[in-house]
Amino acid sequence: MHNHQRNVDAARREFLTSSASGLGLAALGSILSSDGVLSSATAAEGGLLPAQQITHFAPKAKNCIFLFQAGAPSHLDLFDPKPKLNQLHGKSLPAEIVEKVRFAFIKKESAVLMGSPRKWSKHGECGMDFSDFLPHLSKCADDILMIRSLHSEQFNHHPGQLLLSCGRASFGLPTIGSWLTYGLGTESQNLPGYVVLTSGRGSSGGASLWSSGFLPSHHAGVLFRNQGEAVLNLQNPDGMSQDLQRRGLDSLKALNEERLAAKRDPEIASRIASYELAFRMQSAAPDLIDLSSESAATLAEYGVGRAQHPEATGRGNVAEAHLTFARNCLLARRMVERGVRFVNIIYEAWDQHSSLDADLRYNSWVVDQPIAALLQDLKRRGLLDSTLVVWGAEFGRTPLGENRGGREANTGRDHHPFAFTLWMSGGGIRGGQVYGESDEIGWGVARDPVHINDLQATLLRLFGLDHLKLTYRFQGRDFRLTDVAGKVVDDWIA
Numbered sequence: 001m002h003n004h005q006r007n008v009d010a011a012r013r014e015f016l017t018s019s020a021s022g023l024g025l026a027a028l029g030s031i032l033s034s035d036g037v038l039s040s041a042t043a044a045e046g047g048l049l050p051a052q053q054i055t056h057f058a059p060k061a062k063n064c065i066f067l068f069q070a071g072a073p074s075h076l077d078l079f080d081p082k083p084k085l086n087q088l089h090g091k092s093l094p095a096e097i098v099e100k101v102r103f104a105f106i107k108k109e110s111a112v113l114m115g116s117p118r119k120w121s122k123h124g125e126c127g128m129d130f131s132d133f134l135p136h137l138s139k140c141a142d143d144i145l146m147i148r149s150l151h152s153e154q155f156n157h158h159p160g161q162l163l164l165s166c167g168r169a170s171f172g173l174p175t176i177g178s179w180l181t182y183g184l185g186t187e188s189q190n191l192p193g194y195v196v197l198t199s200g201r202g203s204s205g206g207a208s209l210w211s212s213g214f215l216p217s218h219h220a221g222v223l224f225r226n227q228g229e230a231v232l233n234l235q236n237p238d239g240m241s242q243d244l245q246r247r248g249l250d251s252l253k254a255l256n257e258e259r260l261a262a263k264r265d266p267e268i269a270s271r272i273a274s275y276e277l278a279f280r281m282q283s284a285a286p287d288l289i290d291l292s293s294e295s296a297a298t299l300a301e302y303g304v305g306r307a308q309h310p311e312a313t314g315r316g317n318v319a320e321a322h323l324t325f326a327r328n329c330l331l332a333r334r335m336v337e338r339g340v341r342f343v344n345i346i347y348e349a350w351d352q353h354s355s356l357d358a359d360l361r362y363n364s365w366v367v368d369q370p371i372a373a374l375l376q377d378l379k380r381r382g383l384l385d386s387t388l389v390v391w392g393a394e395f396g397r398t399p400l401g402e403n404r405g406g407r408e409a410n411t412g413r414d415h416h417p418f419a420f421t422l423w424m425s426g427g428g429i430r431g432g433q434v435y436g437e438s439d440e441i442g443w444g445v446a447r448d449p450v451h452i453n454d455l456q457a458t459l460l461r462l463f464g465l466d467h468l469k470l471t472y473r474f475q476g477r478d479f480r481l482t483d484v485a486g487k488v489v490d491d492w493i494a
Contacts, residue, residue: 089113
């Protein structure tokens with residue numbers, strides 16, 4: 001490089017990083033965005049640009065609460081009644097149906113169909129079917145879109161959870177919440193745009209289910225804990241005043257901004273954004289998790305503080321999950337009120353290969369009341385119209401009984417990706433309808449199949465985003481949430 005060009009570049013960097021010029025930082029953010037180094041949302045959250053959004057349509061939803069039921073509940077015992085399956089209870093399927101199917105644990109040669117002992121009734125003006133395990137949620141039928149024709153190609157937990165969260169069953173990819181905050185940013189200045197709340201045993205996918213992948217790291221989900229500090233290492237150590245911390249952060253920010261101008265590395269912008277957000281969260285997070293301002297009636301409605309179920313049993317009965325799940329649902333409403341874009345509530349309890357009847361009764365009891373309260377609370381406050389609530393898991397459960405060696409046969413169900421149920425509410429969804437249909441025993445899709453990528457494409461559409469256009473260039477390729485698949489299901493959209 002000629003000396004003259006070096007001098008020009010040096011002068012340019014000096015101007016852009018000058019502490020006396022706010023215009024310099026704005027210009028820097030604009031240049032990095034136009035060069036593809038930063039998205040507009042990244043620059044905004046890093047304090048470099050005013051908030052901007054990459055919307056392609058008029059959005060119907062502003063926030064999303066994703067109720068992820070890790071482990072996969074049995075749709076055949078909760079949402080999709082199958083009288084024919086009960087009639088065929090104990091019968092074998094024809095060999096040509098099962099011979100080419102891969103199961104996680106079922107032994108094909110001795111597998112038989114297993115009916116459901118659940119009692120079913122219709123609810124709401126729409127007449128939607130729910131089992132007797134969901135007495136509270138069934139009251140919300142007219143606000144729910146029930147999708148009974150989901151299908152996937154993944155039959156084990158971690159790959160299935162990655163597909164649902166990331167669009168492909170691969171590591172290193174951004175999750176739905178990361179894509180939304182990348183495209184839309186966040187309305188909250190004092191809380192993360194993407195928050196994760198957990199209860200139960202812990203999902204198979206772990207932190208890979210809230211990773212930012214190759215997107216800038218400040219788009220990753222922030223895990224809030226159930227005890228102690230909401231976020232680890234958020235509080236100052238003893239002896240450090242807020243003023244001293246602020247002066248240290250200002251010095252660190254100046255060094256990082258200088259480095260950002262020289263290297264144009266988006267992770268430096270993420271570092272700046274993370275430090276600043278953590279500083280603001282020191283006052284916002286304690287206020288958020290303090291439920292003392294909520295009325296006794298609201299706490300009781302969600303089931304916060306309720307007594308344990310008299311027949312608590314099985315996978316869901318871990319570390320007072322019934323209390324943490326109820327609290328997490330209430331926290332999700334409070335987060336939406338404060339502008340958090342995406343809240344992922346994970347409850348791992350549903351992998352019932354045995355003791356299905358007892359365990360499913362308990363797990364349903366844990367989630368039924370808090371989720372119904374969340375929907376009703378959002379609706380009362382005028383938030384449901386702009387908040388998309390999604391309930392789902394990585395797959396469903398097979399109509400065949402689990403017959404794994406070493407366990408009592410036919411008391412549970414194996415993994416089943418060929419047809420399963422997911423429901424949505426609010427956020428521009430047409431409630432009070434059932435979409436799609438599984439066959440008469442719940443084995444495969446009989447009408448209106450919906451792949452996981454179709455679900456993701458439609459979710460983005462509700463937020464005003466075109467899944468074909470929301471891309472990020474990485475290693476020479478334009479990536480998107482739905483990869484090379486996905487189509488919007490227009491019938492779901494109000």
